[in-house]
Amino acid sequence: MYILKNAEVMKWREGNEQHILLSKFPSLLSSDTSIKIYFGDERLFLAKGEMIFLCADKKVKLVKEAHQFVHLNIVSYQNYNLVEENDDVLLYQAGNELPANWVVAGSETLPYRAITILQELTANQISSEPYLVAKQNYLLEELLHLFTQALKPYGKKVDFIMREALDYMNRHYDQNLTRSQLAELMGFNTSYFSRLFQKQVGRSFSNHLTRVRVDKAKMYLLSSDATLNDIASKVGYADGLYLSRKFKQIVGIAPREYRRQPKPTHIVALQYSGDLLALGIQPIAAPFTPWEVSPLLREELCSTIDLEQENGMQQLENTNIDLIVAPEYLYYWPGKLEKLEQLAPVLVLPWNQLDRLEAVQLMGRIVGREATADEWVQHYLAITHCASSKLESVVQVGETVGLYEVWEDQTICIWNTTARATYNLYNGLKLKPHPRIRQEVLDVNNHLFITEALLSEYAADHMFIVLTEEYYDHFPEKLRKRKAWRELLNDPSKKVYPIKLNDFWCNDGVALEKQLDIMLEKLLNT
Numbered sequence: 001m002y003i004l005k006n007a008e009v010m011k012w013r014e015g016n017e018q019h020i021l022l023s024k025f026p027s028l029l030s031s032d033t034s035i036k037i038y039f040g041d042e043r044l045f046l047a048k049g050e051m052i053f054l055c056a057d058k059k060v061k062l063v064k065e066a067h068q069f070v071h072l073n074i075v076s077y078q079n080y081n082l083v084e085e086n087d088d089v090l091l092y093q094a095g096n097e098l099p100a101n102w103v104v105a106g107s108e109t110l111p112y113r114a115i116t117i118l119q120e121l122t123a124n125q126i127s128s129e130p131y132l133v134a135k136q137n138y139l140l141e142e143l144l145h146l147f148t149q150a151l152k153p154y155g156k157k158v159d160f161i162m163r164e165a166l167d168y169m170n171r172h173y174d175q176n177l178t179r180s181q182l183a184e185l186m187g188f189n190t191s192y193f194s195r196l197f198q199k200q201v202g203r204s205f206s207n208h209l210t211r212v213r214v215d216k217a218k219m220y221l222l223s224s225d226a227t228l229n230d231i232a233s234k235v236g237y238a239d240g241l242y243l244s245r246k247f248k249q250i251v252g253i254a255p256r257e258y259r260r261q262p263k264p265t266h267i268v269a270l271q272y273s274g275d276l277l278a279l280g281i282q283p284i285a286a287p288f289t290p291w292e293v294s295p296l297l298r299e300e301l302c303s304t305i306d307l308e309q310e311n312g313m314q315q316l317e318n319t320n321i322d323l324i325v326a327p328e329y330l331y332y333w334p335g336k337l338e339k340l341e342q343l344a345p346v347l348v349l350p351w352n353q354l355d356r357l358e359a360v361q362l363m364g365r366i367v368g369r370e371a372t373a374d375e376w377v378q379h380y381l382a383i384t385h386c387a388s389s390k391l392e393s394v395v396q397v398g399e400t401v402g403l404y405e406v407w408e409d410q411t412i413c414i415w416n417t418t419a420r421a422t423y424n425l426y427n428g429l430k431l432k433p434h435p436r437i438r439q440e441v442l443d444v445n446n447h448l449f450i451t452e453a454l455l456s457e458y459a460a461d462h463m464f465i466v467l468t469e470e471y472y473d474h475f476p477e478k479l480r481k482r483k484a485w486r487e488l489l490n491d492p493s494k495k496v497y498p499i500k501l502n503d504f505w506c507n508d509g510v511a512l513e514k515q516l517d518i519m520l521e522k523l524l525n526t
Contacts, residue, residue, distance in 0.1 A: 049107035202334030263368030274509030
């Protein structure tokens with residue numbers, strides 16, 4: 001039995017970099033922006049979209065940037081176990097089913113529903129009304145269930161510094177990369193870095209680098225006619241013979257045998273559902289979270305197994321699977337790829353690196369549907385060309401266009417063309433970016449994070465604003481409460497188009513096409 005003890009939104013204002021939190025009862029906490037949490041000498045990085053459990057009587061130090069305004073959602077509860085039952089007495093004793101210290105559920109395993117429940121509980125005061133008490137405790141029980149389900153054995157994410165190390169390996173696997181070089185780049189001595197890497201990643205540095213190189217070789221084998229020697233050179237090995245030896249150690253078969261396998265048709269997509277749909281392939285299973293599958297694709301995926309459902313993974317155990325396609329960020333979850341490989345062969349692919357159309361063409365080569373991929377690309381180019389002509393009367397010559405994502409902490413994210421369907425604006429419709437967006441985002445192919453105080457310096461004539469559900473439903477009222485946005489919304493020279501974050505989180509293949517329709521409708525009819 002779970003009883004809600006406290007639920008609040010703590011507003012952590014600018015200027016105060018630290019906050020000491022004492023959890024009297026077991027608690028769950030999430031933040032609307034990334035913060036650091038210190039447990040004595042231990043430190044962890046809690047990202048937006050993650051949730052941490054703190055045991056009772058736990059004192060922790062929270063740290064943020066001085067300029068940030070952070071909202072912390074905190075729910076405290078007590079679990080009671082029935083220890084005695086007779087005709088006259090029901091005796092409960094306080095207990096806890098979660099770890100005795102602390103544990104984090106990451107955004108890729110924690111369902112979005114868990115965050116919304118936490119927000120719902122903290123949005124209302126604890127009630128003594130029997131009906132509302134029952135409702136609150138029911139929501140609390142669902143929240144705890146979702147949280148504990150997210151705590152897979154492989155679910156503990158590597159910390160922020162180690163994530164940077166893995167990112168670097170993903171980008172430089174083709175070079176003569178050594179453990180000592182990477183340790184120096186991350187600011188550690190070699191022996192300490194080696195122990196830390198083994199502890200957090202679950203593999204040694206050399207074993208992980210071999211894993212990354214072999215995964216890349218698998219992608220080249222399925223998507224190109226390159227010789228084994230050429231592929232070896234692409235992934236950082238001296239020759240095809242050495243690659244063949246490493247490949248067989250990891251995969252269990254020789255590279256040539258791997259390449260001769262039939263093209264996959266029964267595919268589990270951990271991301272890339274929109275790319276597969278563009279090729280006429282409906283994935284047999286996918287995780288239906290907004291950051292993995294766009295809600296805009298739900299109709300096309302009506303018969304796809306939802307891996308976010310409680311029995312989703314169990315259904316896969318009795319399903320014929322040719323291939324599981326997985327994004328390379330799964331390297332951050334020790335053991336997850338190995339667990340997936342118990343079900344079917346896994347192919348790790350780049351994530352948020354490729355041109356959106358190139359991503360569809362890569363998938364087309366992997367599944368043997370190159371012609372279909374090319375047809376879809378030509379279809380996309382045709383509809384964007386047609387749309388461009390319709391916009392000539394709306395977006396005047398010389399006017400600029402930008403896309404901006406609004407965060408609660410007054411951070412604004414300006415994405416490059418790999419995220420939030422920005423590709424439609426600049427590559428598809430050939431619209432003109434604000435000069436600073438071109439220089440600081442597009443030309444260097446990076447995302448940019450600015451404070452709202454700098455918004456006017458990046459504000460285009462036409463502005464797509466990516467908003468959470470709450471801000472979208474109350475647009476523009478909620479944004480008007482923030483000074484920078486209030487001034488911009490009052491500027492008659494600026495045209496602002498709100499779009500939903502959940503609909504635009506993923507922008508792969510068919511999702512990109514549907515997002516284009518939304519963007520056109522906004523431009524033409526607002």
